[in-house]
Amino acid sequence: MKIRSDLMKLAKSMHTWVGISAGILLFICFFAGGLSMFQHQISQWATPQQQILPTIKPEQYNELIQQVQAKFPATQKSFLFNIQSTEHQYAPLIWTESEHRQGFNLAQHTWLASLDSHGQLITQEVNLSKAGWLIEQLHETAGIPGMVGHHGLGVYVMGIVAILYFLALMTGLILLLPTLVKDYFAVRTGKNKKRFWLDAHNIVGITSLPFHIIICTSVIVFAFHDLFYASITQLALNGKPAFGPPKQEQIHIQSTTLDIQNILLQTKKVAPEYTVDYIEFSNLDQPQKAAANIALYSDHQMLRSASNDFVRMNPYLPKKINYSNISTQTDAGNTLVTALFSLHFGSYGGYTVRWIYFIFGIGGAFLFYSGNILWIESRAKKQKFAHDPIPVQRKDVRFFASLTIGMCLGCIFAITGTLLLSCWFYLIADIKSMNHFFLYSYYIIFLFSIAYTFIVGYAKALPHLFAAIALSLILMPLTSFFMSSTNIWLNIITLCTAFIFFNFYQKAQDRAHAAPKGSLWAK
Incomplete structure (x- = not known):
């Protein structure tokens, strides 16, 4: 062509x-x-093991809710009930005492609740990782x-x-x-x-x-x-x-007792292709405005969000379900969206x-x-013949090479380094807000990598950053052993990736040693 x-x-x-x-x-x-x-x-x-509470049987769902609502008034307004979600893997019942609902609050402390083997209530307040x-x-x-x-x-x-x-x-x-x-x-x-x-x-x-x-x-x-x-x-x-906002419908509510089993049963009737991951309850103290946002998942459906489809209902009237947005029930326009x-x-x-x-x-x-x-x-200058003067690389080339190496490899190192350090800090220190640590640690390592690249030069920084990434990846599975992590497959993938970056480090080192003076990658 x-x-x-x-x-x-x-x-x-x-x-x-x-x-x-x-x-x-x-x-x-x-x-x-x-x-x-x-x-x-x-x-x-x-996530440290102390932030994970035991799961419970389906027949214990209502019992758990009743015990928590009797002891913690905040749950009489709103809470999240976890069925099997990886998004909310920490405990069967989760809630916050604050009214903060929008966005992600780094310092937000969350309450977790479950039942022990004798049916006794277990609760703890944590800053979730x-x-x-x-x-x-x-x-x-x-x-x-x-x-x-x-x-x-x-x-x-x-x-x-x-x-x-x-x-x-x-x-x-x-x-x-x-x-x-x-x-x-x-x-x-x-x-x-x-x-x-x-x-x-x-x-x-x-x-x-x-x-x-x-x-x-x-x-x-x-x-x-x-x-x-x-x-x-x-x-x-x-x-x-x-x-426009939906019209407020005056409804007649006979009982304000939550029945999770009935909610799950009615959901199954309208969405049999899905499983329920979690249910987020809100406005429970106002029966006319009470809502249950039910997160659904299926391998075989196109999902509206990153992890779930959703149906909604008033939890005190579980037979009236708004299921218009799920893939199996919606119209052609919504299917396209x-x-x-x-x-x-x-x-x-x-x-x-x-x-x-x-x-x-x-x-x-x-x-x-x-x-x-x-x-x-x-745009790199090369020395074509031995008797030619040693080339000097242009300033814009050196700047952009440093920026590329520092920011790209710095991003990778900042992520792996932050995950590694967070695990060690869990083991040796009592950090009240680990999510603040995630945020600040990432930017510190990221900015340090960029500064280091500009100070020592991109040719020297390249193998050093590869080595730092490989080392952090190797240490991550070792750290998870002390944390009793059960994600074995993730540790195996991390080790394999570490060897890939170690190979990159060796190739960068070999190229730097073989590069003639004045060339782009010469130290």
Whole structure:
């Protein structure tokens, strides 16, 4: 396929500069996005055993609720009842004494409740460990702090970055079309490292192109949906709200006693394809406004959120269920919206799809990292002959190489280092708010990695950061042994990843020793 040379030149220029301007932030989002496929399992891994209470039998559900509500007045208003969710794996019944309901409160202390083997109530107040939340926030905001309205500043920034990302995808496709068939699976190794990086970059980009198109378009919608709705309201509906509040219906309630078994039975009737993960109760002290938000899960359905579909009811009238938004009951329009959400979150197909999305997420991070490396390699000065003067690399090349190595590898080291340190601090110190520790530790390690890279130089920092990541990954399974962690498969994967990064460290060391003086990667 032939494309005009002027169009190819324009596409190459746009692809290069758009990719460079957005690549590092996209690396952070995609790396964290790959990990977020298992964010709940990561939270479980980082949770100390003292924050996990025993499970109970279904016939004990109502008994537990009655005992807790009799002793703790706050649960007469709201609480969360956990059936089998990985999102709320800490105890069968969870509640907070505060009225804080919106967002994520780092310092929020949570009460856990269960029954022992003799049916006696067990309760404890803890600051729950939510390591997976940190990873999810990195995925959404690239670690950019600050709030604009009720959204993080990073969400809006990544919405703009996603637009650039879409342009980079389309221009990259134009560049590859003329040689797509011939060069698709060609990975040429050898002394020409730039050729290797280019071939690997092209293979990953083309193979995962549909995935990347879905991700970038959905991110744009997530970031600017308020603006889209406001535009629809003004232009199409003449200022009339697109989504008005539901009409308050006066209902007759005979009893204000909660019956979990009946709620589960009625839910099963309207959603037999799903299992119930948890039920979030609110406004229980106001029967007319009382609500039960029931989280459903199925491997075989497209889910509206990252982990669940939801049905809603007044828990005192369990036969009247609002099930209009679940995949098996909704209309064609909502089915399309649900499919778009689910394709972004990977919330369908169970662990098989989550592993596929994990691979695509890590592959996407490599795509952006390799794009930056290609830019650096293409502008590096080389000593062609021995009698030529030793080249001096341009300042912009050195700056961008340091920024890429420091931020990309710094992000990985900050995540692994934070998870490792949090486990050790659980063992040796009494930290009141571990979630503050997660947040501050990440930024300290991340900023330290960037500073270290600029101070010692990217060529020296590269193997050092690889070694630090490998060491932290090796120590994580050893630490989990002392914490009595049951996530054996996660420890095995962590060890395998540690050996991969150790191999990267060795290759970086070998390349640094073999590089001639003045070259890009010479120490």
